[in-house]
Amino acid sequence: MMHQNFEKELLEVRNNRDVSYFDLLSIDDLTIADIQLLMDLAQKFKETKTTKLNLCRGRSQINAFFENSTRTQSSFDLSGKHLSIDTNNVGSASSVKKGESFIDTAQTLDAYNVAIIIVRAAQSGVPEQIARHVSASIINAGDGWHEHPSQALLDAMTMLEHCGQKDLSGKKITIVGDIKHSRVFGSLVRILKKLNAAEIRVACPETFFPRHGENFGITKYYKVEEALKDTDFVYALRVQEERGAKSVIPTLREYSRTFGITEARMKLAHKDAILMHPGPVIRDVDVHSALVSRHKQSHILNQVENGMAIRKAILWCAAQRFDGKVKPFEII
Amino acid sequence: MKTTCIKNGRVIDPANNRNEILDIFIEDGKIKKIDKNITDKADEVLDATGYIVTPGLIDLQVHFREPGREDRETIETGSKAAIAGGITSVVTMPNTNPVADNQAVINHILKRAKELNLINVFPTGAITVGQKGERIAEMWEMVQCGAVAITEDGFDVQDEGVLLNAMKYAATHDILIMSHCECENLSQHCGMHEGWTSTQMGLAGSPGISEDLAVLKNIYLARESGCRLHLLHNSTQGAVEAIRDAKKRGMKKLTAEVSVQHFALTDEVALGYNTNAKMYPPIRSQKHVDVIIEAIKDDTIDCFTTDHAPHIEPDKICAFEHAAFGSVGVETSFAVANTYLAEAGHIPIEKVISKMTIEPARIIQIDKGTLTVGAEADIAVFDLTKKWTVNAQAGQSKGKNCIFDGYDLVGKAVHTMVKGDLKMKDEQIMV
Numbered sequence: 001m002m003h004q005n006f007e008k009e010l011l012e013v014r015n016n017r018d019v020s021y022f023d024l025l026s027i028d029d030l031t032i033a034d035i036q037l038l039m040d041l042a043q044k045f046k047e048t049k050t051t052k053l054n055l056c057r058g059r060s061q062i063n064a065f066f067e068n069s070t071r072t073q074s075s076f077d078l079s080g081k082h083l084s085i086d087t088n089n090v091g092s093a094s095s096v097k098k099g100e101s102f103i104d105t106a107q108t109l110d111a112y113n114v115a116i117i118i119v120r121a122a123q124s125g126v127p128e129q130i131a132r133h134v135s136a137s138i139i140n141a142g143d144g145w146h147e148h149p150s151q152a153l154l155d156a157m158t159m160l161e162h163c164g165q166k167d168l169s170g171k172k173i174t175i176v177g178d179i180k181h182s183r184v185f186g187s188l189v190r191i192l193k194k195l196n197a198a199e200i201r202v203a204c205p206e207t208f209f210p211r212h213g214e215n216f217g218i219t220k221y222y223k224v225e226e227a228l229k230d231t232d233f234v235y236a237l238r239v240q241e242e243r244g245a246k247s248v249i250p251t252l253r254e255y256s257r258t259f260g261i262t263e264a265r266m267k268l269a270h271k272d273a274i275l276m277h278p279g280p281v282i283r284d285v286d287v288h289s290a291l292v293s294r295h296k297q298s299h300i301l302n303q304v305e306n307g308m309a310i311r312k313a314i315l316w317c318a319a320q321r322f323d324g325k326v327k328p329f330e331i332i
Numbered sequence: 333m334k335t336t337c338i339k340n341g342r343v344i345d346p347a348n349n350r351n352e353i354l355d356i357f358i359e360d361g362k363i364k365k366i367d368k369n370i371t372d373k374a375d376e377v378l379d380a381t382g383y384i385v386t387p388g389l390i391d392l393q394v395h396f397r398e399p400g401r402e403d404r405e406t407i408e409t410g411s412k413a414a415i416a417g418g419i420t421s422v423v424t425m426p427n428t429n430p431v432a433d434n435q436a437v438i439n440h441i442l443k444r445a446k447e448l449n450l451i452n453v454f455p456t457g458a459i460t461v462g463q464k465g466e467r468i469a470e471m472w473e474m475v476q477c478g479a480v481a482i483t484e485d486g487f488d489v490q491d492e493g494v495l496l497n498a499m500k501y502a503a504t505h506d507i508l509i510m511s512h513c514e515c516e517n518l519s520q521h522c523g524m525h526e527g528w529t530s531t532q533m534g535l536a537g538s539p540g541i542s543e544d545l546a547v548l549k550n551i552y553l554a555r556e557s558g559c560r561l562h563l564l565h566n567s568t569q570g571a572v573e574a575i576r577d578a579k580k581r582g583m584k585k586l587t588a589e590v591s592v593q594h595f596a597l598t599d600e601v602a603l604g605y606n607t608n609a610k611m612y613p614p615i616r617s618q619k620h621v622d623v624i625i626e627a628i629k630d631d632t633i634d635c636f637t638t639d640h641a642p643h644i645e646p647d648k649i650c651a652f653e654h655a656a657f658g659s660v661g662v663e664t665s666f667a668v669a670n671t672y673l674a675e676a677g678h679i680p681i682e683k684v685i686s687k688m689t690i691e692p693a694r695i696i697q698i699d700k701g702t703l704t705v706g707a708e709a710d711i712a713v714f715d716l717t718k719k720w721t722v723n724a725q726a727g728q729s730k731g732k733n734c735i736f737d738g739y740d741l742v743g744k745a746v747h748t749m750v751k752g753d754l755k756m757k758d759e760q761i762m763v
Binding site: 101102103121123124125126128129143144145146147183186210211212213215216332 | 526527528530531533534535536537539604605646649650651652653654
């Protein structure tokens with residue numbers, strides 16, 4: 001039986017290791033050992049593809065997406081199912097809309113004895129606020145402009161796979177786009193620092209740059225061409241019109257002319273550089289259409305595949321602990 | 333005629349430049365005598381040995397929510413909370429429901445306060461009808477009824493034409509205007525200071541420039557109109573620099589306050605999405621706090637307030653960006669000022685008391701804030717050395733949303749007297 005072999009191999013890779021956190025709210029919560037464990041497991045999960053594994057039978061997971069999502073929700077849901085977790089979706093049409101506090105909603109869901117609640121919210125901090133009051137492990141699937149840790153983990157996995165290193169020392173990363181309104185950036189910049197990236201460059205108009213953003217340890221560029229020179233990774237972000245980017249750039253057309261990643265601009269990067277994007281891509285705005293899926297330097301679909309693997313690793317570590325530790329929490 | 337004698341306390345009365353161990357004899361609600369070793373027989377004798385005796389504190393900015401939001405606070409609960417903090421006079425903000433933009437609301441507040449007979453309540457009226465920033469309210473009428481100032485409270489009148497006319501009209505009748513300074517197009521009611529902390533938390537921030545520009549605008553318009561202007565809860569470097577500059581240029585009708593949380597805390601208190609730290613204006617970064625403390629030292633800042641803002645639990649148990657603004661504060665303001673200014677070595681205790689008694693009294697032109705013989709006996713007695721931990725749930729206020737909850741502070745009110753009546757004795761509210 002293939003699934004039994006995989007389970008055996010996965011248990012060997014896991015080797016009774018546990019993550020140091022109960023809730024995955026921010027990349028700040030992760031130790032280097034945590035990242036290593038998740039990466040090791042994800043590499044193995046990637047081989048299992050869609051195999052139904054018996055690792056988490058009897059556990060439950062609720063996907064509480066208070067804000068709409070396509071790839072993150074489906075990927076967390078499918079990942080849970082592949083691990084034999086019973087999953088359930090709570091959408092934005094839930095009782096929160098009826099006026100219930102999201103903390104009360106979360107405490108109610110928690111009373112079903114679920115192991116994991118995946119939380120996506122339009123407002124920063126909601127997963128962290130919920131985490132204090134429930135026994136389930138809270139996984140932040142994106143909160144406001146703050147963080148999106150599972151995205152950063154899959155991005156790091158994609159980068160490490162590409163360069164064949166344990167960390168990103170010696171590597172230059174160029175992030176292009178709206179970093180002010182981007183939770184993807186919030187987690188990405190934190191994990192790049194943790195993984196010892198040699199240089200993190202950001203290219204964007206000043207209106208996309210957050211106050212004191214340089215404190216993240218990044219260098220700001222107003223000319224995308226300069227930021228791309230000899231870089232090892234090009235990470236393009238979407239212009240987030242729904243999260244406040246309206247009226248801070250004249251038009252998407254002008255943004256595309258000034259900061260969009262084209263084939264000509266991509267050539268400025270290191271010859272082995274790869275192009276990444278968290279999706280959804282707005283073709284010909286953030287990234288020139290020809291670069292999106294078919295170009296050899298584009299790893300955008302590879303990121304999506306790694307997303308499944310990393311989320312299985314996150315879920316397994318949250319659903320099953322070997323150290324017997326129990327999360328402290330306070331009902332209000 | 334009831335008589336009380338407060339004995340052996342260190343009497344600190346900045347208005348009379350007094351700081352020595354004295355007895356105070358109170359008769360018929362007034363201060364009859366202040367001297368060493370008063371031997372007159374009194375109905376009640378309070379031993380204040382080891383304590384300081386000061387004029388009852390005056391707070392120029394509180395929200396007692398009545399009428400309209402009695403679930404959050406009432407004049408009764410707010411007054412009891414004030415008493416617990418040694419505060420004997422408050423100025424209430426007009427953002428009630430209905431808005432205090434007419435005589436009826438002013439009369440109602442004064443009538444309730446009189447019935448309760450707890451502390452001195454001085455209402456304010458709104459600058460414009462419904463705080464909508466459009467049509468000037470009947471400010472003369474409201475002042476005739478007893479309003480001590482006219483203010484839009486948490487709004488700054490965004491239309492400069494309306495604001496200038498309101499100031500000119502106020503100047504006509506020598507009415508005090510109090511302004512909350514904010515250019516709304518720059519801040520969008522964020523409740524978080526725009527800085528490194530807001531960036532790390534992924535929250536939209538209110539930049540200091542929003543307040544800086546609005547302070548400048550208010551100062552220029554007040555100078556143009558000749559009205560008396562008091563600037564509420566200043567929090568930025570740019571704001572205090574503009575105020576200092578205007579005062580240096582001889583603008584005598586300009587006064588300014590800071591709310592105690594704005595010199596005691598930095599924006600990092602919001603980390604962890606602490607909704608009690610959501611404030612209006614926001615708690616600023618260390619750089620601004622340092623400048624504010626300098627402005628307190630050189631008297632650019634005239635007085636301290638609380639901006640006491642009680643809320644019910646659901647208004648704070650929610651996402652940070654949805655949470656209500658403000659914190660309760662009247663029960664902790666003296667302790668906060670003592671801890672973060674006097675104990676921290678920034679200014680002497682006399683100056684703390686001055687900015688919480690005689691200075692606010694001068695701004696609203698009331699005959700209070702002193703321990704002068706013949707004055708109404710509004711008196712607070714504090715144990716300056718008492719260390720205590722704030723427990724918001726145990727507070728008198730209906731609002732449990734206290735930013736200082738769990739903080740260790742130094743200094744606590746022991747007795748509070750209003751017009752000769754002991755409203756708190758040995759930390760127990762008497763009513």
